[in-house]
Amino acid sequence: MKILMLDVYPQVNYRVCKDNNGGFGTGNDLGDTFVSKILKSYLKKSVDFPPLFFVSVMGQLRGNGNEIKYSREISDEKFDLCVLASSIVAHETELAAVSKLKDLGIPTLVVGPFATSVPEPYIKNGGKVVIGEPEFYFFDFKLNKSEIQNLPDKIVFNHFFSLDDLYYPAWDLIFQYKKPKFNLLSKGYTIPIQATRGCPYSCSYYCTYPLQQGKKLRTRNTDEVLKEMLFWEKKLSVRNFQFRDPVFTINRKYTNELCDKIINSNHKFNLVAEFHLKDVDYELALKLKKAGLKIAFVGIESSSSEVLLNAKRTTIANDQQAKKISLLEKVGIKVKAMYIFGLPNDDQTTIINTINYALKLNTFFAQFSVFTPYPGTPAYNDYKDKLNNNNYEKYNQWNLVFKHKNLSSKEIRKFLGVAYSKYYTNLKWFLKHNIKLLT
Ligand code: SF4
Secondary structure, eight states, X not given: OEEEEEOOOOOOSSOEESSTGGGTOEEOOOOSSHHHHXXXXXXXXXXXXXXXXXXXXXHHHHHTTOEEEEESSOOSOOOSEEEEEOOSTTHHHHHHHHHHHHHHTOOEEEESHHHHHSOHHHHHTTOEEEESXXXXXXXXOOOOHHHHHTSOSEEXXXXXOOGGGSOOOOHHHHHHHOOOEETTXXXXXXXXXXXXXXXXXXXXXXXXXXXXXXXXXEEOOHHHHHXXXXXXXXXXXXXXXXXXXXXXXXXXXXXXXXXXXXXXXXXXXXXXXXXXXXXXXXXXXXXXXXXXXXXXEEEEEOSOHHHHHHTTOOOOOHHHHHHHHHHHHHTTOEEEEEEEEOOTTOOHHHHHHHHHHHHHHOOSEEEEEEOOOOTTSHHHHHHTTTBOOOOGGGOSSSSOOBOOSSOOHHHHHHHHHHHHHHHHTOHHHHHHTTOOOOO
C-alpha cells in the first residue's frame, strides 16, 4: 500500500512542535517584547523535528512492507491511505487537511495523543482515529483499502507488547525530507529517542504525558537502546540524541545501567534529557555527564511551595533545587529550568517571585510558559467551564486560555515578555555562562 504520512503545521512566526508536551505539542510563542521575538525567531530556525510517535508509526508501516512518504503538505500525488499526525497546536490546520483528503477520496487515519483525547473533531471532518499508542496498532497492519473504509470511526485495539519488539522509527526517511535539528545541543543533526515511557507522578493533574503513555513505567532493554543509537550513528552519522522519556532518571538502577552501557561502548554521544532535580546527586550527575549528557531539562514551575502544592506538583525545597542545579553545572551539564505562569493559585506577586527566583538560579536556559488545562487531564475538568478560547491552536502553552481568578491573559503575556527580557539581558547570566552571542 502507498501511504502518505501527513504532518501539517500552521503558518506562524514561532516554532511549533508536535512532539513536546506529551505529544499534544507546543508553540514557542514566548511573548511580545523585543527579546521574546528574537528568541522566537532563533528557536524557529534552530529546532525542528517531527513527533517521535509519528516517525515510529512510519517505522512500523515500512517494517510490514508498505511504501510510505512523509510530507508537510498535500500534493497531487496519489495515495491509498493517509496517516495524519494530530496535535493541539496544529489542530485547526489538521482538520482542514482531513477535510481536503476526504474530498480527494483518500481515507485518513489520525494518530497521536491529542486525537486519542479529542477524537470527535477529526471524525466529524471525515477521518478515523486510532486510539492509544499508534505504533502498536500499525506494527502488523495488513488491511487493504476497502477494509480500512470499513473500520469504525474510533479504532480501539488491545494488542500491546514490549517496546523492544517495535521496528525503529523511520528517521532515515525523515532525513530524505528534512534533517531534524536541535541546535541548542549541537549543530549536527539530532534524533529523538526513547528509553522509557510512563510517569506515575501526581503532576499528571495538569500534565499530558501520562494520558497516552500511562502512569506505569515501561522500559526498553538498555542493550536495545544503545543498539539503536549505534544504528543511527552508523546509518546517518548521528551522534546527538534527545531522550524523550517523561522523566529520564525515574528509575535510578535503569538510568545507571543505560549510562554504563553508553560509556562502555566508547562512542561519544551528545545527549539531552529531562528529569527531576530530586533524583540528582553528584554520583548520578557525573555518570550522566560521562554518558554524554550536555543539557538537562528540569521543571521548577514556581518558586511558591503553596502554588505548587495546589497544582499537585511535588518537588524539593528551593534551596535544595539550587544545590542540585549547582551539582549538574559543576560536572559540566547545562541546565534548562522550566517555569510556569498562571498556575491556579498564582497572582502577580508569585509570578514576580518566580521571575526573581529564576534570575537567582541563573541556569543556562530558562523557559517561562503558561499553565494550560489540557483536554483529558484532571485540570481540564476543573476549568472546562472557564475556558475563554475555542481555538485549540492557541493552546500552545504560551497563552492563558481560561478565566484565571487572579490574572488576565494580557497580564500573563506581559509577564512572559518581562521574564524573557530580564532573563536574557541579565549581566549575571552573560558572565556566569560566558555568553558572547546567541547564534
Ligand atoms: S513528572 Fe509530572 S510533569 Fe513530568 S512527565 Fe511526570 S506527570 Fe508530567
